[in-house]
Amino acid sequence: MRIRVLWPAGQATATLATTPTSEALWAVLPVSSSANTWGEEVYFDTPVSVPREHDARQVVEPGTVAFWTDGDSLxxxxxxxxxxxxxxxxxAGPCNVLGVLDGDAQVLRTVRPGDPIRVERA
Incomplete structure:
Protein backbone atom coordinates (compact mmCIF):
# COMPACT_ATOMS: atom_id res chain seq x y z
CA MET A 1 0.00 0.00 0.00
CA ARG A 2 1.29 3.43 -0.94
CA ILE A 3 -0.04 6.75 0.29
CA ARG A 4 0.53 10.38 -0.61
CA VAL A 5 0.51 13.13 2.03
CA LEU A 6 -0.14 16.63 0.64
CA TRP A 7 0.05 20.09 2.24
CA PRO A 8 0.32 23.60 0.75
CA ALA A 9 4.14 23.68 0.53
CA GLY A 10 4.82 20.08 -0.47
CA GLN A 11 4.03 16.41 -0.51
CA ALA A 12 5.50 13.05 0.42
CA THR A 13 4.75 9.46 -0.43
CA ALA A 14 5.03 6.47 1.88
CA THR A 15 4.92 2.72 1.69
CA LEU A 16 2.78 1.02 4.32
CA ALA A 17 3.22 -2.50 5.64
CA THR A 18 0.20 -4.75 5.94
CA THR A 19 -0.96 -4.21 9.52
CA PRO A 20 -4.43 -3.93 11.06
CA THR A 21 -3.96 -0.17 11.48
CA SER A 22 -2.66 0.49 7.96
CA GLU A 23 -5.58 -1.51 6.55
CA ALA A 24 -8.04 0.54 8.65
CA LEU A 25 -6.46 3.76 7.38
CA TRP A 26 -6.45 2.53 3.77
CA ALA A 27 -10.17 1.77 4.00
CA VAL A 28 -11.09 5.40 4.83
CA LEU A 29 -8.77 7.21 2.40
CA PRO A 30 -8.80 9.97 1.30
CA VAL A 31 -8.63 11.84 4.62
CA SER A 32 -8.39 15.61 5.09
CA SER A 33 -7.27 17.21 8.33
CA SER A 34 -5.38 20.11 9.86
CA ALA A 35 -1.68 19.77 10.64
CA ASN A 36 -0.16 20.05 14.10
CA THR A 37 3.55 20.11 14.88
CA TRP A 38 5.41 19.00 18.00
CA GLY A 39 9.12 19.56 17.73
CA GLU A 40 10.16 17.83 14.52
CA GLU A 41 6.97 15.82 14.16
CA VAL A 42 3.84 16.45 12.12
CA TYR A 43 0.64 14.89 13.36
CA PHE A 44 -3.03 15.19 12.50
CA ASP A 45 -6.42 13.70 13.32
CA THR A 46 -7.95 10.86 11.33
CA PRO A 47 -11.38 9.19 11.46
CA VAL A 48 -9.63 5.91 12.37
CA SER A 49 -9.86 4.53 15.90
CA VAL A 50 -7.91 1.33 16.58
CA PRO A 51 -6.27 -0.37 19.56
CA ARG A 52 -2.52 -0.30 20.16
CA GLU A 53 -0.79 -3.18 18.37
CA HIS A 54 1.57 -5.55 20.20
CA ASP A 55 4.66 -4.08 18.50
CA ALA A 56 3.82 -0.39 19.08
CA ARG A 57 6.92 1.76 19.68
CA GLN A 58 7.63 5.17 21.14
CA VAL A 59 11.14 5.63 19.71
CA VAL A 60 11.25 5.36 15.91
CA GLU A 61 13.43 6.37 12.99
CA PRO A 62 12.90 9.67 11.15
CA GLY A 63 10.39 9.14 8.37
CA THR A 64 8.40 6.47 10.18
CA VAL A 65 4.67 6.54 9.49
CA ALA A 66 3.12 5.97 12.91
CA PHE A 67 -0.39 5.96 14.35
CA TRP A 68 -0.95 7.44 17.79
CA THR A 69 -3.86 5.41 19.17
CA ASP A 70 -4.41 7.75 22.15
CA GLY A 71 -5.23 10.60 19.74
CA ASP A 72 -6.50 8.74 16.64
CA SER A 73 -3.77 10.57 14.74
CA LEU A 74 -1.11 9.89 12.15
CA ALA A 92 4.25 11.20 22.73
CA GLY A 93 3.54 7.55 23.56
CA PRO A 94 3.75 4.12 21.98
CA CYS A 95 2.42 4.23 18.42
CA ASN A 96 1.50 1.59 15.87
CA VAL A 97 4.13 1.55 13.13
CA LEU A 98 2.54 1.57 9.66
CA GLY A 99 5.45 2.11 7.30
CA VAL A 100 8.04 4.59 6.12
CA LEU A 101 8.15 7.74 4.02
CA ASP A 102 9.83 7.41 0.64
CA GLY A 103 12.84 9.71 0.30
CA ASP A 104 14.00 12.39 2.72
CA ALA A 105 11.67 12.96 5.69
CA GLN A 106 13.06 16.51 6.04
CA VAL A 107 10.47 17.60 3.45
CA LEU A 108 8.08 17.66 6.42
CA ARG A 109 9.88 20.80 7.70
CA THR A 110 7.65 22.81 5.33
CA VAL A 111 4.44 21.79 7.15
CA ARG A 112 3.08 24.63 9.30
CA PRO A 113 0.62 24.27 12.19
CA GLY A 114 -2.91 24.65 10.85
CA ASP A 115 -1.97 23.73 7.27
CA PRO A 116 -4.65 21.72 5.50
CA ILE A 117 -3.28 18.21 5.04
CA ARG A 118 -4.63 15.38 2.93
CA VAL A 119 -3.76 11.70 2.80
CA GLU A 120 -4.75 9.72 -0.27
CA ARG A 121 -3.94 6.48 -2.03
CA ALA A 122 -0.88 6.89 -4.24
Missing part, protein backbone atom coordinates in the same frame (compact mmCIF):
# COMPACT_ATOMS: atom_id res chain seq x y z
CA UNK A 75 2.32 10.90 13.43
CA UNK A 76 5.15 11.65 11.00
CA UNK A 77 8.41 12.32 12.87
CA UNK A 78 11.42 13.73 11.02
CA UNK A 79 13.63 14.57 14.01
CA UNK A 80 13.59 15.16 17.76
CA UNK A 81 10.44 16.03 19.72
CA UNK A 82 10.34 17.93 23.02
CA UNK A 83 10.74 14.64 24.96
CA UNK A 84 13.52 13.16 22.79
CA UNK A 85 16.85 12.15 24.24
CA UNK A 86 20.11 12.42 22.30
CA UNK A 87 18.43 13.41 19.02
CA UNK A 88 16.11 10.41 18.75
CA UNK A 89 12.54 10.57 17.40
CA UNK A 90 10.50 9.97 20.56
CA UNK A 91 6.75 10.08 20.05
Missing amino acids: ALPYGPTPISRDGECRL
Whole structure:
Protein backbone atom coordinates (compact mmCIF):
# COMPACT_ATOMS: atom_id res chain seq x y z
CA MET A 1 0.00 0.00 0.00
CA ARG A 2 1.29 3.43 -0.94
CA ILE A 3 -0.04 6.75 0.29
CA ARG A 4 0.53 10.38 -0.61
CA VAL A 5 0.51 13.13 2.03
CA LEU A 6 -0.14 16.63 0.64
CA TRP A 7 0.05 20.09 2.24
CA PRO A 8 0.32 23.60 0.75
CA ALA A 9 4.14 23.68 0.53
CA GLY A 10 4.82 20.08 -0.47
CA GLN A 11 4.03 16.41 -0.51
CA ALA A 12 5.50 13.05 0.42
CA THR A 13 4.75 9.46 -0.43
CA ALA A 14 5.03 6.47 1.88
CA THR A 15 4.92 2.72 1.69
CA LEU A 16 2.78 1.02 4.32
CA ALA A 17 3.22 -2.50 5.64
CA THR A 18 0.20 -4.75 5.94
CA THR A 19 -0.96 -4.21 9.52
CA PRO A 20 -4.43 -3.93 11.06
CA THR A 21 -3.96 -0.17 11.48
CA SER A 22 -2.66 0.49 7.96
CA GLU A 23 -5.58 -1.51 6.55
CA ALA A 24 -8.04 0.54 8.65
CA LEU A 25 -6.46 3.76 7.38
CA TRP A 26 -6.45 2.53 3.77
CA ALA A 27 -10.17 1.77 4.00
CA VAL A 28 -11.09 5.40 4.83
CA LEU A 29 -8.77 7.21 2.40
CA PRO A 30 -8.80 9.97 1.30
CA VAL A 31 -8.63 11.84 4.62
CA SER A 32 -8.39 15.61 5.09
CA SER A 33 -7.27 17.21 8.33
CA SER A 34 -5.38 20.11 9.86
CA ALA A 35 -1.68 19.77 10.64
CA ASN A 36 -0.16 20.05 14.10
CA THR A 37 3.55 20.11 14.88
CA TRP A 38 5.41 19.00 18.00
CA GLY A 39 9.12 19.56 17.73
CA GLU A 40 10.16 17.83 14.52
CA GLU A 41 6.97 15.82 14.16
CA VAL A 42 3.84 16.45 12.12
CA TYR A 43 0.64 14.89 13.36
CA PHE A 44 -3.03 15.19 12.50
CA ASP A 45 -6.42 13.70 13.32
CA THR A 46 -7.95 10.86 11.33
CA PRO A 47 -11.38 9.19 11.46
CA VAL A 48 -9.63 5.91 12.37
CA SER A 49 -9.86 4.53 15.90
CA VAL A 50 -7.91 1.33 16.58
CA PRO A 51 -6.27 -0.37 19.56
CA ARG A 52 -2.52 -0.30 20.16
CA GLU A 53 -0.79 -3.18 18.37
CA HIS A 54 1.57 -5.55 20.20
CA ASP A 55 4.66 -4.08 18.50
CA ALA A 56 3.82 -0.39 19.08
CA ARG A 57 6.92 1.76 19.68
CA GLN A 58 7.63 5.17 21.14
CA VAL A 59 11.14 5.63 19.71
CA VAL A 60 11.25 5.36 15.91
CA GLU A 61 13.43 6.37 12.99
CA PRO A 62 12.90 9.67 11.15
CA GLY A 63 10.39 9.14 8.37
CA THR A 64 8.40 6.47 10.18
CA VAL A 65 4.67 6.54 9.49
CA ALA A 66 3.12 5.97 12.91
CA PHE A 67 -0.39 5.96 14.35
CA TRP A 68 -0.95 7.44 17.79
CA THR A 69 -3.86 5.41 19.17
CA ASP A 70 -4.41 7.75 22.15
CA GLY A 71 -5.23 10.60 19.74
CA ASP A 72 -6.50 8.74 16.64
CA SER A 73 -3.77 10.57 14.74
CA LEU A 74 -1.11 9.89 12.15
CA ALA A 75 2.32 10.90 13.43
CA LEU A 76 5.15 11.65 11.00
CA PRO A 77 8.41 12.32 12.87
CA TYR A 78 11.42 13.73 11.02
CA GLY A 79 13.63 14.57 14.01
CA PRO A 80 13.59 15.16 17.76
CA THR A 81 10.44 16.03 19.72
CA PRO A 82 10.34 17.93 23.02
CA ILE A 83 10.74 14.64 24.96
CA SER A 84 13.52 13.16 22.79
CA ARG A 85 16.85 12.15 24.24
CA ASP A 86 20.11 12.42 22.30
CA GLY A 87 18.43 13.41 19.02
CA GLU A 88 16.11 10.41 18.75
CA CYS A 89 12.54 10.57 17.40
CA ARG A 90 10.50 9.97 20.56
CA LEU A 91 6.75 10.08 20.05
CA ALA A 92 4.25 11.20 22.73
CA GLY A 93 3.54 7.55 23.56
CA PRO A 94 3.75 4.12 21.98
CA CYS A 95 2.42 4.23 18.42
CA ASN A 96 1.50 1.59 15.87
CA VAL A 97 4.13 1.55 13.13
CA LEU A 98 2.54 1.57 9.66
CA GLY A 99 5.45 2.11 7.30
CA VAL A 100 8.04 4.59 6.12
CA LEU A 101 8.15 7.74 4.02
CA ASP A 102 9.83 7.41 0.64
CA GLY A 103 12.84 9.71 0.30
CA ASP A 104 14.00 12.39 2.72
CA ALA A 105 11.67 12.96 5.69
CA GLN A 106 13.06 16.51 6.04
CA VAL A 107 10.47 17.60 3.45
CA LEU A 108 8.08 17.66 6.42
CA ARG A 109 9.88 20.80 7.70
CA THR A 110 7.65 22.81 5.33
CA VAL A 111 4.44 21.79 7.15
CA ARG A 112 3.08 24.63 9.30
CA PRO A 113 0.62 24.27 12.19
CA GLY A 114 -2.91 24.65 10.85
CA ASP A 115 -1.97 23.73 7.27
CA PRO A 116 -4.65 21.72 5.50
CA ILE A 117 -3.28 18.21 5.04
CA ARG A 118 -4.63 15.38 2.93
CA VAL A 119 -3.76 11.70 2.80
CA GLU A 120 -4.75 9.72 -0.27
CA ARG A 121 -3.94 6.48 -2.03
CA ALA A 122 -0.88 6.89 -4.24
